[in-house]
Amino acid sequence: MVSTCPYEWAPPPRLTLELHACAENVYLVRNLVDQAADSWGLSQETRHLGRLILTELTTNACRLYPGRVILTWVATPRYGVGEVGVWDPDGANLPRIVAADAAAETGRGLFIINELTGGRLGWYPARRVGKVVWARFGP
Numbered sequence: 256m257v258s259t260c261p262y263e264w265a266p267p268p269r270l271t272l273e274l275h276a277c278a279e280n281v282y283l284v285r286n287l288v289d290q291a292a293d294s295w296g297l298s299q300e301t302r303h304l305g306r307l308i309l310t311e312l313t314t315n316a317c318r319l320y321p322g323r324v325i326l327t328w329v330a331t332p333r334y335g336v337g338e339v340g341v342w343d344p345d346g347a348n349l350p351r352i353v354a355a356d357a358a359a360e361t362g363r364g365l366f367i368i369n370e371l372t373g374g375r376l377g378w379y380p381a382r383r384v385g386k387v388v389w390a391r392f393g394p
Contacts (some may be wrong), residue, residue: 270294271328276317276343284313284327288339291329303336304371305329305393309339311364313389315350316343331391336375340389346380350388 272287274280285306292302309327316325320343330338352365366388369376375391 268331269328273299273324273326276313276320276323277324278314278317281310281313281317284309287327289335290327291331291337295331296315297332299336301332301393303337305337308368308371308390308392309341311368312339312341312390315364315388319343319348320345336391336393338389338391342381342385342387342390344385346384346386349386350378352376367377 270287270291272283274283286304288302288305288309291297297305309329313325313327323344325344326342328340330340332338350365352369353362353367356362363375372390372392376389378386378388380386
């Protein structure tokens with residue numbers, strides 16, 4: 256059977272999830288990455304890396320802004336490079352990458368993400384309020 260529809264379905268270029276910042280909701284962003292990986296046919300390696308990075312960025316937002324609404328997203332990979340990001344309502348508290356202290360219990364997340372992404376990690380002020388912390392990963 257031949258379709259007479261001139262348009263073929265294509266996955267959306269970006270999947271987003273708005274959630275309240277609390278530790279119990281972090282698993283939802285892993286599901287978001289899984290949906291993206293399934294829709295876009297991403298490799299297991301890319302899926303796992305995306306899950307790790309978005310989980311860390313979301314956990315940071317949950318720790319800093321408990322109960323506030325945050326927005327997370329996964330963007331279609333271009334040239335094999337995926338992109339994830341988290342919007343939070345605080346444009347004044349900017350992320351800092353600090354050297355990992357072997358004895359510290361916290362503070363390693365952005366350092367690890369920076370290493371895993373080859374330095375493709377950053378932030379920018381949001382249009383109205385807050386900021387977006389993003390990372391790109393892949394080849």
